Amino acid sequence: MHSESHSPKYRIGEFAKRMGVSPHFLKYYEETGILKPDTQENHYRFYNLWDASVILECKRMKNMGFSVKESHKIVTDSTAADLEQMLQIHQQALTDELKQKQLILEALQNMRADLKLCQAGEWHIRTVPPVWFLPHTLEQQFVNDAGTYTQLDRWVEAMPVVHSAQRVTLDQQNHWQPEWGFSVPADKVEAAGLMPEPPAVLLPAGRVFEQYLSYPVHRETAQEEHNQQYARALEHIRHLNLIPGRIILKEIVSYTLQNHIRQSYCILRVPVEEP
Structure with missing residues (x-):
């Protein structure tokens, strides 16, 4: 040799x-x-x-x-001990990365399915799991609650598991009170690495009217156009002989832009109950 x-x-x-x-x-x-x-x-x-x-x-x-x-x-x-330790650390890091990639893959698959449903204008009556909502803006201004900003970066980093969302409340004068923020299913919180704290609120599980929408939005009249969609949803619910709740959760699926017109694709969820 x-x-x-x-x-x-x-x-x-x-x-x-x-x-x-x-x-x-x-x-x-x-x-x-x-x-x-x-x-x-x-x-x-x-x-x-x-x-x-x-x-x-x-x-x-x-x-x-x-x-x-x-x-x-x-x-x-x-040494062999050094190598074993490095392999263990790397294996754990790769396992965590794969979990995150799996969440993103599921989010992409859901987004494709939701986009098709928005284009078709589908709607359902179904029971949904609880959802966390973190307020971010109110009446065209960022909220001043310090609790939002101590956790905001983690919520933003968890997108697309976290969604841009709007919680809309119909007040006693029948005026819409919109709050933009973020939503995440309660069963995805741990996997997304989140620990929601106030002012985040847990929207309870329950039976909802769920509507998939696609409609144009113009900058100058955006809120009016959103409000029209909310009013139509409540009218649809009443035609089904159901009683709508006074809080709507709207989750953004996506936006597109063509010829200076933004097209909004979103999901409305309105709590309902029998008369």
Whole structure:
């Protein structure tokens, strides 16, 4: 058996080709101190099969998501215990990332389904689970409650699991009182990494009239156009011989814009009860 010192040596271009990597890959890992090719006086670099084993390990670690710094630690200064600890940490991080990606995938699938229902103008009477709502604006101004802003960044980062939403209350004078904010199903709170606190409120589970809408919205008359949709929803509910509640939750599915006209796609949920 030949020792490594007597194994054939290859210049960088040929060695990169035989290893299935680019010359840039070899140079980069040399600059980080992981690879140590034999450099001649003419500055030519020569690699052997010892370097091949290091390169394959680095490539494997890179494909598993390890940083160059972590790879350097593994192949140049680590024990089995060190490696086990690094693998455990990386496995947990990857597990958490996969959970987050799964949430995003579900949100994308739901968004596609909801968009189709909005375009079709579907509606249902059904029982919905509880939903958290965090107020953000009231009467065209941001709310002043400090509690909103101590948690706002976490809610925003949790989108699209969290939705832009509007809670609309019909007051005793039959005027709509809209609050823009954010909504998230109560059963998604933990997975989204949220711990809702006041002024976030839990809207209870219950039977609702659920309507999927698509309608144009103009900047100057937006609230009037929204109010018209709310009034039509209540009229629809009464025609079904049901009694509508005085709070509507509207969740935004998406917006599109064409010819300076915004098209709103949303879901209205109005609590209902039998007369």
